[in-house]
Amino acid sequence: MTTATHPHLAGVATIDRRDLAITGMTCASCVANVESALRGVSGVKSADVNLATERATVELDPTRADFPALVRAVERAGYGALALSADQKERAVVEDRERAARRAQLVSLRRRLVVAAVLASLTMIVSMADLLIGGLADAPWRAYLGFALATPVQLWAAAPFYVNAWGAARHRQTNMNTLIVVGTTAAYGISVVATFLPQVFANAGLDPHQYLYYETAAAIVALVLVGRYLEARARAHTSDAIRGLLALGAKSARVRRPGGTEEDVPIDELQVGDVIIVRPGETIATDGLVIAGDSAVDESMLTGESVPVEKSAGDDVAGGTINASGTLRFRATRVGADTALAQIVRLVEEAQGSKAPIQRLVDRVASVFVPIVFVVAAAAAIAWWIYGPEPHFAYAVTAFIAVLIIACPCALGLATPTAIMVGTGRGATRGILIKSAQALEMAQKIDVVAFDKTGTLTVGRPEVVDWVTCADIGEDEALRLIASAELRSEHPLAAAVVEHARAKGLELTEPTMFEAIAGSGVHAVVEGRDIWVGNAALARAHGFAGLGDGMLSHHQAEGRTTLVATIDGQPGAVLAAADVPKAAAADAIQEIRALGARTLLISGDTRRTVEAIAKTLGIDEVRAEVWPEAKAQMVAELQQRGHRVAMVGDGVNDAPALARADLGIAIGSGTDVAIAAAEIVLVGGDPRGVPRALRLARRTVATIRQNLFWAFFYNV
Structure with missing residues (x-):
């Protein structure tokens, strides 16, 4: 059951949504009869009945109508009805x-x-x-x-x-x-x-x-x-x-109590904040945040991706996924009907x-x-x-x-x-959540696909893409010292340098002195070495004058961010970082174009950066330095020119455009606001889900048309 009221009007009647399981229906005429019976109940605003799922969704004024009245109306019409409660335990009993x-x-x-x-x-x-x-x-x-x-x-x-x-x-x-x-x-x-x-x-x-x-x-x-x-x-x-899908979840969880003891707890008794232990090969009981341990988690049943995802402290885990290797200790953040898996099932239903x-x-x-x-x-x-x-x-x-x-x-x-049930069910198994049948019907009409950049087509964080050492102490040693200097910095570029060094297997050392210089970079002492890391102006003021200008100009022209480092007053290194495209982004763009749709990149980033990404991926058109309101306006302009537009995004700034588009597609790793505004959600964040969703919609609608043709042809 859901409730909605108008946010600006006092005294407006509350509208509740109630779900019923209907029995005894055999044809479309039965659907019309049940809908007519439900709409005849005083206080009912609308009633939709689906023959394939045997479900009725009713919007009503709860002060004038309730479950018993709805059930009686259906039974008087000659059919059976079971009330589906919002409470998950009660609903499970009814569904059983x-x-x-x-x-x-x-x-x-x-x-x-x-x-x-x-x-x-x-x-x-x-x-x-x-x-x-x-x-x-x-x-x-x-x-x-x-x-x-x-x-x-x-x-x-x-x-x-x-x-x-x-x-x-x-x-x-x-x-x-x-x-x-x-x-x-x-x-x-x-x-x-x-x-x-x-x-x-x-x-x-x-x-x-x-x-x-x-x-x-x-x-x-x-x-x-x-x-x-x-x-x-x-x-x-x-x-x-x-x-x-729900049956794949764990039946119990091993919970660590404050005294250090462990006990097995039924899944429906878990509470937010419980600390849960999951060993290799076990199913993760509920959604949570890893607080200790390292492992690879098989998330294929949730995202459709077959490659296990590495998890360590600070990473999220989802209930129903399988812990493949090491032991993890995590704190439950969502339980019961609030878990990602339960929400996916509800969306599909x-x-x-x-x-x-x-x-x-x-x-x-x-x-x-x-x-x-x-x-x-x-x-x-x-x-x-x-x-x-x-x-x-x-x-x-x-x-x-x-x-x-x-x-x-x-x-x-x-x-x-029936075709819609199969289409949405097949999409769910491939990490494509389709929220409504209207989305399927609209998806097959799309001729323009507009993308946000950051987090949608790119990984959403800077990575080191080029590295040149100027010091005579060796490339790895220079990188180790510079990354150690960045250990205490909270800047995303610093995190990119540290991650790059660790990926090369380098052991980093905590700096004995660290100073963050706002808007410029950092100054640190590592193993007695005096190190400055930051923008070109900072580095040149501390021993890097006149060096690396050609590399800086090249990377800036490509829309990348550069860092310059000095070690003991001597040139140390020039680094280039960028929010790189996702591995599958180029394939996704090619597949969309093969479907006959134009591609458009809309981003608030600088024109140089956006154009560089668009060129790399083969995107048809670019709009850069765009505010969220302007994104929605650009979508509206395309619609006014007769285009059917799909908007793909992941952030709060994309929500207006997602809502304004003919079809909103959200990356599942994005914000709740973006996901709520979209009609289709890509659970795994793979941009190839966009052409997959479009192809699935086209096949489903083609099946519907074939079914209807033969149904009418047979009857006529």
């Missing part, structure tokens, strides 16, 4: 009941299907006995045997159709079951009359044996049950695939339950489809009765039954949501 009911439904459907299939097959053989053995056309036992075989199918195997159709009829509604019941009952009923009251037909000069339709009624029931069983099994498998604009159109068509089918069936029967050949009655009945059965709109109701 729902899964148990779904399994029981599958078992029941399978039994009915087997019986119907066997008896329908035997009924077909009996109906064709005269073709197999001559002289049996008028044998009276054929009618009695057909009745004996078809009756269990009609009265037991088809019983759920009757129950559902009767529930709809009581509320003056129709659905797919209405068509099936009327059609098969007409076929079965006229056959019963021909079997036990043959004089009715004989008195009219008709042959009663020509009005035996037992095989038709039984075959229709069997075929519909095949479809129902396959649909129910597909829905169960798709839902279980997403819920299975909401996306699967949402409706694409094309599905809303389908639902409106399907809601009036059944009454239209009855009208067409009646018209066909009348036409055959008046204009058809002899026997008129037989042809009229056959036409009436055929139209009712063939025109069932079941495929219309599942064509879109």
Whole structure:
């Protein structure tokens, strides 16, 4: 349940969102009936029902409507409803009941299907006995045997159709079951009359044996049950695939208590702040911050990336991922429904339950489809009765039954949501979280993809990209002394130098004297050596005059930041640092262009830096030195020129543009504000997720269109 109020208006009614699990729906007409019932409850503002997920999402005024009222309305319409609480424990209980009911439904459907299939097959053989053995056309036992075989199918195997159709009829509604019941009952009923009251037909000069339709009624029931069983099994498998993500989580956690003792604690009893021990091969119990230990963590189930990620003190870990090597001690930062994995599952479920604009159109068509089918069936029967050949009655009945059965709109109701379920589920397994069906439908229309730079296409922190030693003490020794001088600095460039030295395996020494010079650099003494590290002006004032100018100019032209160092008053080294592109960024840009979309880089960084990155990656167009508000305005300008724009970003400054774009795509490693403003989230931060999401959307929408074409083609 979520709650929303207008931030500027006092006294405005609070709007709550409630979720229901709906049972008993079989077609798009059922969706329309349930939505109509829910919208008829006083206080309900909107109601959306999804056939594939069997979920209803209702927005209501909690002072005028509540769960019991919603459940009663659904039950009065002839369907079942279970309230899904916001409390995770209560929700889990309801969902367990729902899964148990779904399994029981599958078992029941399978039994009915087997019986119907066997008896329908035997009924077909009996109906064709005269073709197999001559002289049996008028044998009276054929009618009695057909009745004996078809009756269990009609009265037991088809019983759920009757129950559902009767529930709809009581509320003056129709659905797919209405068509099936009327059609098969007409076929079965006229056959019963021909079997036990043959004089009715004989008195009219008709042959009663020509009005035996037992095989038709039984075959229709069997075929519909095949479809129902396959649909129910597909829905169960798709839902279980997403819920299975949660099952990958740990069932308990090893918690270290303040006294130093350790105990195993059930996962639902963990508290924020608990210190948890996880050993190699174990599943990390919940989200947290590493406070001790080093390890590699397999995050593939969360991000889709197969390479384990190195973790050490200060790094975040996510619940459900697997600790691959060393022992880690971490402090829980999020538990239960607040963990990343639980939020991912919730996002996917909401996306699967949402409706694409094309599905809303389908639902409106399907809601009036059944009454239209009855009208067409009646018209066909009348036409055959008046204009058809002899026997008129037989042809009229056959036409009436055929139209009712063939025109069932079941495929219309599942064509879109089933494809959306598969698309969003497949995206989730690849680290692409799609928040809504609207995002899928919009993604396939995108023709311009605009990127933020820092953290989106680049690693988001400076790295040393070039290094020239001017001292005569050797490259590694010079780097070791300069990095040691930077140990106490908190500047990102200092961190880049230290990381570069450690990556080369150098042992650093704490400086005995350290001074940070604001806006310029640092001064330190390391192992008795006097070291200055900073911008060119600082270094030249302490022994670097006239050296390295060519290298400085080259790197500045490339948009890189330079550091100059002196050691004991002599030139030490020139370093160049830059926020380098992610390893996969160039591939992502090439893949997007191959899809026919233009690429645009929008950044608040200097033009020189932005143009250098764009040139390296092959981006079509650049906008530099742009404020957050201007990013959103640039997106709006592209839209005014007729483009469908996707914006890809990771920071607070990207949120306005993400919200303004036709499609917002957030890097999962970014800020909560950016992720909230986006319709698609790339969990692993890999920019190749952008073209993957676009391709997935195109395939999903293409599947929807194919499904709808065949559904309409079949019905028409």
